[in-house]
Amino acid sequence: MPRDDPDTRAALIRSGVEVLTEQGFTASGIDGILRRVGVPKGSFYYYFDSKEAFGHAVMAHYAAYFAAKLDRHLLDASRPPLQRLEAFVDDARAGMARHDFRRGCLVGNLGQEVGGLPESYRRRLRETLADWQRRVAVCLREAQSGGELAEAADCERLAEAFWIGWEGAVMRARLEGDARPLDTFLATYLEGLPR
Numbered sequence: 211m212p213r214d215d216p217d218t219r220a221a222l223i224r225s226g227v228e229v230l231t232e233q234g235f236t237a238s239g240i241d242g243i244l245r246r247v248g249v250p251k252g253s254f255y256y257y258f259d260s261k262e263a264f265g266h267a268v269m270a271h272y273a274a275y276f277a278a279k280l281d282r283h284l285l286d287a288s289r290p291p292l293q294r295l296e297a298f299v300d301d302a303r304a305g306m307a308r309h310d311f312r313r314g315c316l317v318g319n320l321g322q323e324v325g326g327l328p329e330s331y332r333r334r335l336r337e338t339l340a341d342w343q344r345r346v347a348v349c350l351r352e353a354q355s356g357g358e359l360a361e362a363a364d365c366e367r368l369a370e371a372f373w374i375g376w377e378g379a380v381m382r383a384r385l386e387g388d389a390r391p392l393d394t395f396l397a398t399y400l401e402g403l404p405r
Contacts, residue, residue: 219257219267221247226268227275231313234323235265235331262328269331272316273338280342284349291353292400295346295372299396303389306380311387318377343369360404368403375399 225246229238240261244254258264283298284291306313317338324332347369353359359368379395 218247218249218253222249222254222257222264223267223271226264227272227316228313230265230268231272231316231319232309234319236323236326240264262330265328265331266334269316269320269334269338273334273341276315276317276338277341277345280345284345290358291349291356292358292403294349295400296396299392302380303392306383306392307389311384311389314384315377315380318380321377322381339373343373346372358405363404372399 222243225243226238228246229243240254241251244251254264258267279301280298283301284294286294286297289297317335320327320331321335324335343366347365350359350363350365350368354361354363354365359365375395375398379391382391383389
């Protein structure tokens with residue numbers, strides 16, 4: 211039996227994020243993830259009860275990582291709020307380019323496969339998107355307080371629209387192997403905000 215090694219568990223989760231952001235859940239086999247980490251298959255089930263439990267661990271890790279990335283940009287008081295959204299997009303664009311547009315958003319990838327995934331994943335994906343939406347809404351309310359957005363702007367709806375459009379832009383950027391869809395989305399989103 212393998213020893214309880216948090217580093218091995220963490221390495222499996224990191225490898226899972228890499229594979230699932232490139233291939234999605236259905237196409238990803240546990241064997242490829244294990245080979246990347248150098249862990250025998252029998253050991254996988256020491257760290258995770260099932261592929262479904264592994265998926266939950268990967269989603270939780272990704273959600274926390276991405277929330278921290280959002281906070282780094284959206285809470286940056288040195289910039290006006292709408293520039294914070296631009297900084298987030300710039301960072302994401304650089305990340306996608308660094309991986310030659312092979313990787314997308316884990317939540318977006320899994321959302322496209324949701325019909326073939328365990329029902330518990332749907333709930334987790336919705337919770338993650340709702341969390342990200344709340345973070346953008348806070349930034350938009352700050353923009354509203356500072357006069358960058360109209361007083362009547364519905365920041366909750368605008369935050370939801372951001373994520374709906376963003377996930378489509380990420381998918382299209384992967385398809386085209388180019389950042390242009392990200393830039394088009396952001397420019398159109400910002401132009402459409404009520405001022």
